[in-house]
Amino acid sequence: AVLLHPWKSQLLRKRNVAIFSVLLHCGIRKGELLGLQATDIDIKRRQMIVRKETSKSKDSRVIPINSKLYCSLEDYLEERQKLKIIVPALFVNYKGDGPLTKHGLKHLVTKVEELSGVEHHLHRFRHTFGVNMINGGCDVAKLKQLMGHKDIRMTMAYLRQLPTSMMRADVEKITLDNLI
Numbered sequence: 001a002v003l004l005h006p007w008k009s010q011l012l013r014k015r016n017v018a019i020f021s022v023l024l025h026c027g028i029r030k031g032e033l034l035g036l037q038a039t040d041i042d043i044k045r046r047q048m049i050v051r052k053e054t055s056k057s058k059d060s061r062v063i064p065i066n067s068k069l070y071c072s073l074e075d076y077l078e079e080r081q082k083l084k085i086i087v088p089a090l091f092v093n094y095k096g097d098g099p100l101t102k103h104g105l106k107h108l109v110t111k112v113e114e115l116s117g118v119e120h121h122l123h124r125f126r127h128t129f130g131v132n133m134i135n136g137g138c139d140v141a142k143l144k145q146l147m148g149h150k151d152i153r154m155t156m157a158y159l160r161q162l163p164t165s166m167m168r169a170d171v172e173k174i175t176l177d178n179l180i
Contacts, residue, residue, distance in 0.1 A: 031056065
């Protein structure tokens with residue numbers, strides 16, 4: 001509901017929805033988000049490239065775009081095209097004439113906090129992504145690749161706070177018949 005707030009323009013509203021969608025559905029870092037170029041999004045193939053130049057691991061990776069993210073990115077990219085925005089950066093500033101900066105992103109997060117009354121920290125979206133992927137059945141090796149970690153131990157650190165509900169089905173499998 002906060003993202004549907006009457007922002008200054010349709011561009012800002014669609015951009016903001018796309019930003020938070022990318023964070024939730026891709027689990028990328030703040031620097032990777034700000035480093036995305038419009039050409040890093042392949043709508044037809046439904047994938048996003050995080051280039052090695054912007055990746056903390058210094059390795060490029062390809063992240064699949066799910067259907068929910070697809071809709072918000074397509075909507076935002078159509079708005080960019082309609083306004084004839086040629087800025088290489090995927091996410092543009094409020095005027096549409098330059099890239100979204102760290103300061104601009106911080107301002108957006110502050111505004112969303114004010115509107116929602118909920119404190120937001122961008123890195124929490126990365127943790128939320130990791131936990132939701134595991135909760136949905138993704139294995140840790142795939143998650144490591146999606147998150148761009150070099151070492152699986154880093155991926156495991158994101159999973160230290162799994163909810164008890166995620167483990168219920170696993171403990172239900174224990175029976176007298178299958179004990180060693």
